[in-house]
Amino acid sequence: MIANTPSPPYYAVIFTSVRKDHDPAYEAMAQKMAQLAAQQPGYLGMESAREAVGITVSYWQDEASIKAWKQQVDHQVAQQKGRQNWYSAYQVRVARVERAYGFSKP
Amino acid sequence: MIANTPSPPYYAVIFTSVRKDHDPAYEAMAQKMAQLAAQQPGYLGMESAREAVGITVSYWQDEASIKAWKQQVDHQVAQQKGRQNWYSAYQVRVARVERAYGFSKP
Numbered sequence: 211m212i213a214n215t216p217s218p219p220y221y222a223v224i225f226t227s228v229r230k231d232h233d234p235a236y237e238a239m240a241q242k243m244a245q246l247a248a249q250q251p252g253y254l255g256m257e258s259a260r261e262a263v264g265i266t267v268s269y270w271q272d273e274a275s276i277k278a279w280k281q282q283v284d285h286q287v288a289q290q291k292g293r294q295n296w297y298s299a300y301q302v303r304v305a306r307v308e309r310a311y312g313f314s315k316p
Numbered sequence: 317m318i319a320n321t322p323s324p325p326y327y328a329v330i331f332t333s334v335r336k337d338h339d340p341a342y343e344a345m346a347q348k349m350a351q352l353a354a355q356q357p358g359y360l361g362m363e364s365a366r367e368a369v370g371i372t373v374s375y376w377q378d379e380a381s382i383k384a385w386k387q388q389v390d391h392q393v394a395q396q397k398g399r400q401n402w403y404s405a406y407q408v409r410v411a412r413v414e415r416a417y418g419f420s421k422p
Contacts, residue, residue: 222328224413261364265364265373267330298421299421300418301417303328304415304416305328306411310410311407312408313403
């Protein structure tokens with residue numbers, strides 16, 4: 211689904227990753243983290259897709275919301291497992307969305 | 317591949333889309349546009365994945381590079397075909413990358 215975000219400005223966290231070998235625990239954790247993120251203050255939405263790379267973009271009201279989510283305890287555990295078990299590489303980019311436009315077929 | 321971007325600040329264009337039925341012309345056009353974007357001034361890299369939604373993030377030196385690419389003639393044709401034939405919905409978000417960090421397994 212395309213996230214239904216408000217008018218800019220708001221923030222985007224672009225998380226791009228390359229996974230290692232399949233680990234069945236990954237999917238459950240990814241789903242749990244998506245649910246947990248959605249309950250955080252300042253959360254605006256999320257979009258995700260994976261082929262050769264995985265891209266997850268989460269949208270946030272402000273930088274403070276992003277920092278709080280990064281420090282959230284269960285999320286800290288997931289981040290550590292990510293580095294140890296799941297990802298061979300990732301990149302996190304925090305960006306301020308300045309303008310947005312879209313199109314939707316009637 | 318994870319794009320090898322320079323130190324922030326730079327810009328990201330987050331293009332999230334939902335496709336209509338399969339059209340074999342789409343893949344060829346998408347590939348042509350990726351090649352063409354890479355030749356534009358100010359281009360820094362691109363990441364792309366598609367499942368239920370497609371996410372393509374392209375990275376640019378500044379807003380001027382993004383505007384020039386949007387106006388590029390062949391890209392204009394592709395944008396029109398996108399609205400007519402390929403996408404049921406899309407959202408474009410232009411964002412200023414303020415900080416970035418990553419991880420890569422040795």
